[in-house]
Amino acid sequence: MDATARPEPAARSGTRVAKAPRVPSRANTTQTIYRTLRADIIAMRRTPGEPIVEKHLAESYGVSRTPVREALLRLSDDGLIEIFPQSGTFVARIPMNALPEAVVIRTALEGTAVRHAAQRATRSQVAVLRANLMLQQEMDAAGDFDGFHEADEQFHSLIAEIAGYPGLWGLAQQVKVHVDRYRRLTLPAPGRIAQVIAQHTAVADAIAERDPVLAEQRMSAHLDELLSAIPNTQGANPFYFTGAEMAPATKNS
Amino acid sequence: MDATARPEPAARSGTRVAKAPRVPSRANTTQTIYRTLRADIIAMRRTPGEPIVEKHLAESYGVSRTPVREALLRLSDDGLIEIFPQSGTFVARIPMNALPEAVVIRTALEGTAVRHAAQRATRSQVAVLRANLMLQQEMDAAGDFDGFHEADEQFHSLIAEIAGYPGLWGLAQQVKVHVDRYRRLTLPAPGRIAQVIAQHTAVADAIAERDPVLAEQRMSAHLDELLSAIPNTQGANPFYFTGAEMAPATKNS
DNA sequence: CATGACACACTAGTATACAAGTGTGCAAGA
DNA sequence: TCTTGCACACTTGTATACTAGTGTGTCATG
Numbered sequence: 001m002d003a004t005a006r007p008e009p010a011a012r013s014g015t016r017v018a019k020a021p022r023v024p025s026r027a028n029t030t031q032t033i034y035r036t037l038r039a040d041i042i043a044m045r046r047t048p049g050e051p052i053v054e055k056h057l058a059e060s061y062g063v064s065r066t067p068v069r070e071a072l073l074r075l076s077d078d079g080l081i082e083i084f085p086q087s088g089t090f091v092a093r094i095p096m097n098a099l100p101e102a103v104v105i106r107t108a109l110e111g112t113a114v115r116h117a118a119q120r121a122t123r124s125q126v127a128v129l130r131a132n133l134m135l136q137q138e139m140d141a142a143g144d145f146d147g148f149h150e151a152d153e154q155f156h157s158l159i160a161e162i163a164g165y166p167g168l169w170g171l172a173q174q175v176k177v178h179v180d181r182y183r184r185l186t187l188p189a190p191g192r193i194a195q196v197i198a199q200h201t202a203v204a205d206a207i208a209e210r211d212p213v214l215a216e217q218r219m220s221a222h223l224d225e226l227l228s229a230i231p232n233t234q235g236a237n238p239f240y241f242t243g244a245e246m247a248p249a250t251k252n253s
Numbered sequence: 254m255d256a257t258a259r260p261e262p263a264a265r266s267g268t269r270v271a272k273a274p275r276v277p278s279r280a281n282t283t284q285t286i287y288r289t290l291r292a293d294i295i296a297m298r299r300t301p302g303e304p305i306v307e308k309h310l311a312e313s314y315g316v317s318r319t320p321v322r323e324a325l326l327r328l329s330d331d332g333l334i335e336i337f338p339q340s341g342t343f344v345a346r347i348p349m350n351a352l353p354e355a356v357v358i359r360t361a362l363e364g365t366a367v368r369h370a371a372q373r374a375t376r377s378q379v380a381v382l383r384a385n386l387m388l389q390q391e392m393d394a395a396g397d398f399d400g401f402h403e404a405d406e407q408f409h410s411l412i413a414e415i416a417g418y419p420g421l422w423g424l425a426q427q428v429k430v431h432v433d434r435y436r437r438l439t440l441p442a443p444g445r446i447a448q449v450i451a452q453h454t455a456v457a458d459a460i461a462e463r464d465p466v467l468a469e470q471r472m473s474a475h476l477d478e479l480l481s482a483i484p485n486t487q488g489a490n491p492f493y494f495t496g497a498e499m500a501p502a503t504k505n506s
Numbered sequence: 507c508a509t510g511a512c513a514c515a516c517t518a519g520t521a522t523a524c525a526a527g528t529g530t531g532c533a534a535g536a
Numbered sequence: 537t538c539t540t541g542c543a544c545a546c547t548t549g550t551a552t553a554c555t556a557g558t559g560t561g562t563c564a565t566g
Contacts, residue, residue, distance in 0.1 A: 024336050025336075027548085027549060029550080058551095063550075066551065067550070069519090073326065084517085084518085085517085085519070085557080086517055086557040087558055088517060104369075105420070108361045108364070109358065112361035116357075165357060168358055171428070280518085280519060306546090306548095307547085307548070317522070318520095318522090319519080338548055338549070339526065340546095341547055341548080342547085512562090512563085513561095513563100514559105514562095515560085515561095516559085517558070518555105519554105519555075520553100520554080520556095522551100522554090523550100525551085527547085528548100529545095529546085530546095533541090535539085535541095
């Protein structure tokens with residue numbers, strides 16, 4: 001009953017070499033399963049509406065249901081799966097009516113990021129941005145779509161980092177998952193990537209010129225194209241979509 | 254092995270009255286524990302650094318460790334507790350260096366919300382806002398601090414709702430938890446609440462006048478005061494704070 | 507043949523048991 | 537007195553067993 005007397009484990013053993021992780025960690029098994037499933041869902045390797053069974057996953061990973069369940073609960077919080085108690089668990093369908101809000105939120109977040117980035121960017125940071133733009137062009141030239149997508153994400157991540165608010169990009173990532181899933185379904189229109197790179201370059205130029213207003217305008221214009229492309233493949237694909245459901249962050253209420 | 258053939262449970266029994274929840278639900282026990290603990294932590298009824306033991310919680314709630322553990326995992330994702338495997342779980346200390354970013358993010362989100370609200374607000378919606386302002390004044394006059402805080406939150410929630418982006422406020426709530434915890438520690442300076450109400454009124458007026466730019470300016474000014482008040486009680490309180498740690502949304506990487 | 511009730515197989519939710527570490531405290535030795 | 541090593545009590549992580557509810561298929565019944 002004297003548990004309250006202990007201050008914290010990290011503050012122990014003053015001189016001992018801290019081999020243990022000083023940051024709070026998470027069970028490795030759960031995290032692995034979570035990341036794998038999340039990647040599968042976003043990459044559409046698991047299709048919307050597809051059932052997910054804890055027992056099967058547990059067997060395929062060679063672990064018990066417990067870590068699988070913990071991973072599924074996180075995915076449920078992210079809005080990527082839907083758990084119906086005593087019934088079943090399914091890959092979430094894409095909530096079409098939540099996509100505009102997601103784009104607006106992302107624009108708000110990244111607009112702020114790029115504005116601050118344009119105020120604070122050093123020359124070396126601008127150089128890193130330019131290097132990333134070159135990488136994007138190389139990936140496009142090589143036809144490596146996944147590689148371009150990765151470089152694209154890194155571009156946006158770099159801007160948040162330059163702004164001094166790296167957590168901002170984490171939030172944006174969290175918000176844009178359904179939009180990403182939707183875009184997986186639409187064909188990469190010919191010349192689209194080159195256009196995106198041009199927009200990225202324009203943003204980077206505005207940052208280099210220390211013009212926060214222009215940078216934010218260009219970023220907003222870039223991201224708004226996500227919105228205009230939304231009702232595009234609606235007819236082409238079947239029942240992967242739904243009109244109901246809330247944004248993932250609405251778990252409190 | 255014909256599991257993939259089943260489309261979805263919600264689509265069953267065409268004519269049967271849908272007594273079951275059509276939306277994916279969450280286990281009741283876990284949710285109750287989660288909400289209680291979350292409220293306790295934000296309200297500083299559980300102090301930063303304080304140990305949390307799954308077994309004790311399970312006994313006090315009269316349930317097993319499993320639902321307790323699930324609630325704790327969610328809180329860990331929120332950044333409200335820190336789990337050290339095989340060692341212990343503790344209420345998260347307030348990450349001081351993450352607070353400015355949280356305020357910036359909240360400002361970005363709510364600035365966007367109020368801008369859209371000013372463009373779309375109907376007369377009745379403005380009236381609801383005004384009613385809420387009156388409620389705030391009543392709470393202040395009655396000295397009901399918690400009541401005012403609740404009305405305050407509702408004011409911001411209403412704006413997001415008017416903007417047509419209710420999920421935006423959910424995100425803002427998620428981001429501002431640590432700032433809220435911090436502000437619990439600082440005394441409510443005399444006359445502060447009246448000042449806040451005045452700022453709220455100014456925002457509402459700008460919305461009523463359909464002036465998006467002015468509304469966003471006033472909201473930004475309102476929220477920026479959170480930032481200026483940050484290094485205020487630093488000396489007054491002990492070791493509730495830390496300089497490390499990341500924003501809660503950085504769980505992917 | 508249509509319809510309804512009902513049982514059964516399957517799901518997730520919960521409880522319990524066990525495993526794998528961690529940190530404290532004590533005791534033996536220099 | 538200080539250091540060092542070890543053992544034990546305690547934590548969370550994982551596995552397994554059991555509970556509770558759902559949906560489907562089947563079979564009796566009109």
